[in-house]
Amino acid sequence: MRPRKPLPPSFSMSAASHDLSIGIDFGTSNTVVAIADARGNVEALTFDHRGDDLKVYVTALCFWDERHGNGLRTEVEGGPWAIDQFLEGLTAHRFIQSFKTFAASQSFQETRIFRERYRFEDLLSTFLRTLAHHGGSRMDLSARNVVIGRPVQFAGSHPDEALAMNRYRAAFGKLGAGHARYVYEPVGAAFFYARQLQHDSTVLVADFGGGTSDFSVMRFSRNGGALRAEPLGHAGIGIAGDSFDYRIVDHVVSPRLGKGGTYRSMDKVLSIPNHYYANFARWNHLAMMKGSGDLKELRELARTALDPEPLEKFIDIVEYDLGFALYRAVSSAKVALSAENETEFRFTGEGVDIQAHISRGDFETWIAGDVARIAGAVDRALADAGVGHSDIEKVFLTGGTSFVPAIRRLFVDRFGEERLTSADQFESIAYGLALIGQTEEPGRWAVGAH
Structure with missing residues (x-):
């Protein structure tokens, strides 16, 4: 085990000085917003969609043209309402998903949507405006302590982290969140998980999103009843669901x-x-x-x-x-292969009909290289923390891809089944980010803060 590098001081998760804090997990596939109060109560912001209270807001946009007077005006919806508009398909439209993957891409400068050009920050701010509209008054980002998740490593073959963060700040700033703090997504998940710890523990958090897989090693300890946290190491890779x-x-x-x-x-x-x-x-x-x-x-x-x-x-x-x-x-086939050894893939639409038999063995062969690279990122997180496999008391898995058998087997082989635990695949990061906003010094968790 190599000597541990200097780290920022640890700090308490107890006494808070904020009324309400907002945690935002802007994901490749789904976005979740959580709100925490000074007593440590935390809940997900819900969206009333056709009578259902949804805690997950699909990360998607749908643009379409509507006639106003003698001209056309571009309208836009996000989340489940974007899907509604897309499926109704009554007018020409553009449906955009997984655009978070462009955040750190220098090659993505803009896309044309009808008569306008949209940069990444324009797409994100447009998406956030739909989120704020449907979230109501509790989504007043200008009046709250806001903590926003970000990947340890952004997606893409050559991700430009500085570019991605500038784009994030520009987009969130348009909604009054220029004061927001940005925290690694697996650290948010770690804070959520830590509430159930009964003793000192070194925890590896594995967060599998749509575009990235991120890993953080955290040390949690009790001191006078207050739970304290110390970040030990992080790693990430632009491979995921x-x-x-x-x-x-x-x-x-x-x-x-x-x-x-x-x-x-x-x-x-x-x-x-x-x-x-x-x-x-x-x-x-x-x-x-x-x-x-x-x-x-x-x-x-x-x-x-x-x-x-x-x-x-x-x-x-x-x-x-x-x-x-x-x-x-495709998603349905992937989910089916997590539970069964084979599945029938079927896609139809507009005269296109594609059918195929897929076995889990085939799928695992196709993703073997990806799984190996994810394993390498796990090893880098441990090396960055200066710990070995035996030093990890618990492994907290979050995200839908953690249910893929090849991924779970990776962690069972390294740490053993008894050390693995998991929680809600969508909400844990946002909950933890909101809880970070209630710590004594939330700025200490911000990436790049000293």
Whole structure:
């Protein structure tokens, strides 16, 4: 075990000086808001959607045109209301999901939606405005102590952390949250979990989101009845649930939509470029293909393809905004493979019909490289903390991907089944972030704070 590096001082989770604090877990797939008071009570903000009180607000946007007088005006909805608008499909629209994945991407500068251009911070602030609208007066970010989660490492092959944080601050600042603090998402989960600890403990928190997997090692101790926390180490990687979805699309769906096919150019027969399928298999890129030049290029390829029908189906999925329906079908298959050894994949829409048998063995072969890289991030978190596997008393797993058997097996092999525990896959991070806002010095947990 190597010597432990200097760390910021630990601090108490007891006496608080704030009336209410808000924790916001802005996720790739879902967003959760929690509110905590000075007595340590915490609850999720609920959204009244068609008579149901929802604690999870889907991270999605739907834009559409409505006629006002003699002109058109772009309207927008977020969360479950975005899905409603998309499924009704009465007018031309753009449906966008998983856009958090673009946060740290220098290559993503903007996308055109009807007559306007949107940068990442514009998409995020637009999404947050819909969140605030449906959340009501309790979402007054300007009047509250606000703690916002962020990944340990942002998604992308070469994520620019400074760029991502500037975009976050610009977007949240438009809603009056320029004073907000940003805390690692697994640290938020750790605070939520720590409330049930009865004795001193070193805990590894594994947070699996849609775009990133993040790990924090925390030391919790009791002193005079107050629970104190000390951060020991962190690591993260831009591989998570969406990456596993990508493998299903790449192996099951894309080959039936022209991947591996050919087209004729002059007197040569060439392979259809793979980059269209790389974009297609990533939900954030698929949502943007309709507004880029990809659709036009695909139509040109279809005219010269030796077998145009699969490409025409690809075009239909993009043109008719079938990405969300595809997302649901892929997600359902992934969930089924967590409980069963095999499943039947089925996707239909606008004349496209794709069926395939998938075994858990196939799926685990496809994701083996991703799981190995996630294991490497776990090892880096332990090394950063200066601890070994035997020093971890509890492993707290959160996020839907933690139920994937290959992921759970990774932690069982390293730590043993008896040390694993889990909680609500959606709410734990937001709850913990709100609780951090009630600590004596919440600024100490902010990334980059001293």
